[in-house]
Amino acid sequence: xxxxxxxxxxxxxxxxxxxxxxxxxxxxxxxxxxxxxxxxxxxxxxxxxxxxxxxxxxxxxxxxxxxxxxxxxxxxxxxxxxxxxxxxxxxxxxxxxxxxxxxxxxxxxxxxxxxxxxxxxxxxxxxxxxxxxxx
Numbered sequence: 742x743x744x745x746x747x748x749x750x751x752x753x754x755x756x757x758x759x760x761x762x763x764x765x766x767x768x769x770x771x772x773x774x775x776x777x778x779x780x781x782x783x784x785x786x787x788x789x790x791x792x793x794x795x796x797x798x799x800x801x802x803x804x805x806x807x808x809x810x811x812x813x814x815x816x817x818x819x820x821x822x823x824x825x826x827x828x829x830x831x832x833x834x835x836x837x838x839x840x841x842x843x844x845x846x847x848x849x850x851x852x853x854x855x856x857x858x859x860x861x862x863x864x865x866x867x868x869x870x871x872x873x874x875x876x
Contacts, residue, residue, distance in 0.1 A: 762786050763794045766801035770820060771811045775876040776804050777819055781874040782874065784822075787829035794870065795826070796863060797855070798837035802844060805836075805851045823853050839865060 764783050768775040786793050797805055809820045826834070836855045841847070848855060859868065867873050 759790060759792055761792045761794070761869065762773065763796060763867055763873045765796045765798065765867070765875040766804055767799040768804075768862065769800040770804040770806075771814065771816050772828075776801070777852060779874070779876040780804075780819065780822060780871045783826065783831060784829060787826070790830075792817060793831045794835065794866065796831040796835045796837070796866070798863070799839045799860065800840075802836055802840050802842075802846060805853055805855070806846065807850060807852045820852060835863065835866065837853045 764786075765777060766779050770776040777873050783793055785814055801836045803809075804820065805823050806820070806850045807816055811818050824829070826832075834853055836848070836857050838859045841857065849858060
């Protein structure tokens with residue numbers, strides 16, 4: 742017999758089962774803890790090699806808007822941390838087409854590359870996930 746550990750199935754890694762997580766960000770980046778805590782959860786899940794998707798909708802689209810200046814309100818600007826997501830292999834970033842358009846934003850306004858999806862496509866995406874966390 743071999744002393745090597747068994748090879749995990751395709752849906753597992755060395756830590757256990759890989760789950761499909763979707764984090765839905767609906768809140769503005771500042772004024773509450775929701776945006777920062779969601780970002781921290783995304784980074785933790787990614788550090789454990791989970792399959793992570795992140796959706797920005799409603800006022801959550803402002804979380805990835807470039808040129809934020811919360812320091813004027815006495816808050817720390819954590820928006821640049823979204824650029825670190827790629828280093829954690831979090832590349833599935835989605836923005837609600839309707840939310841973006843309602844706020845007069847385009848993909849050029851964002852810090853990171855995103856895929857723009859309409860509500861029907863976002864619903865289908867979320868239906869494919871094993872865990873959906875909304876903040």
